[in-house]
Amino acid sequence: MSEDLLRAPWPPQVVAALNRYQHAQVFHPYTCGGERGDGAHAAYARAYGQDMGLLQATPGGWVCPVCDYRQDWAHAWSAGDLSKMVSLPLIDGLSRPEPSACSPAELERAALLIEEAAEVIQAVAKILRFGAGSLHPGSGETGRDVLERELGDLKLAIRLAAARGDVRTGRVDRAAAAKAGRIGQFLRHNRVDDIVADPAKAR
Numbered sequence: 001m002s003e004d005l006l007r008a009p010w011p012p013q014v015v016a017a018l019n020r021y022q023h024a025q026v027f028h029p030y031t032c033g034g035e036r037g038d039g040a041h042a043a044y045a046r047a048y049g050q051d052m053g054l055l056q057a058t059p060g061g062w063v064c065p066v067c068d069y070r071q072d073w074a075h076a077w078s079a080g081d082l083s084k085m086v087s088l089p090l091i092d093g094l095s096r097p098e099p100s101a102c103s104p105a106e107l108e109r110a111a112l113l114i115e116e117a118a119e120v121i122q123a124v125a126k127i128l129r130f131g132a133g134s135l136h137p138g139s140g141e142t143g144r145d146v147l148e149r150e151l152g153d154l155k156l157a158i159r160l161a162a163a164r165g166d167v168r169t170g171r172v173d174r175a176a177a178a179k180a181g182r183i184g185q186f187l188r189h190n191r192v193d194d195i196v197a198d199p200a201k202a203r
């Protein structure tokens with residue numbers, strides 16, 4: 001990491017680039033390493049409409065406008081050309097997210113889906129490496145036990161998403177049936193026609 005750090009003093013173009021970075025909201029900005037959650041930092045952030053403890057780049061390094069916190073280094077990439085990191089429209093979009101894009105409840109359900117799907121992936125990966133019968137050190141569960149538990153968790157996340165209208169159960173079921181109709185010819189070691197009533201009719 002050391003070779004990628006810019007140590008102060010910084011020339012004017014670096015100071016300008018770092019301050020652009022601070023306000024671009026593309027990545028997490030540099031913030032105060034002091035008590036940035038205290039009342040003074042909060043009041044300043046409210047007054048200027050920015051993150052609490054947002055640091056300002058100066059020729060001498062980072063300065064907290066509220067307390068005496070100073071920092072004399074920055075990652076070199078953060079002084080780079082922002083337009084080359086991400087397209088400008090994306091930067092613009094990220095800095096002003098659509099307030100109605102997702103409600104807190106939708107975000108929570110989406111996060112649950114992501115988390116449980118990832119845990120299913122992890123459980124399957126363990127089985128591929130150690131086998132379904134392998135005992136999990138500590139819990140005493142087998143790889144299969146863990147996969148069953150995580151599939152159950154995922155099922156609950158899917159049911160919640162369906163119950164709250166994020167996805168439509170009918171379409172999910174139709175997609176499953178259609179998949180069964182498409183996938184059969186590509187499976188070399190498995191059949192699906194015995195678990196789906198009539199895959200061909202599904203689509």
Ligand SMILES: [Mg+2]
Nearest residue numbers: 116119150153
């Ligand atoms: Mg889980």
Ligand SMILES: [Zn+2]
Nearest residue numbers: 032034064067
């Ligand atoms: Zn501070």
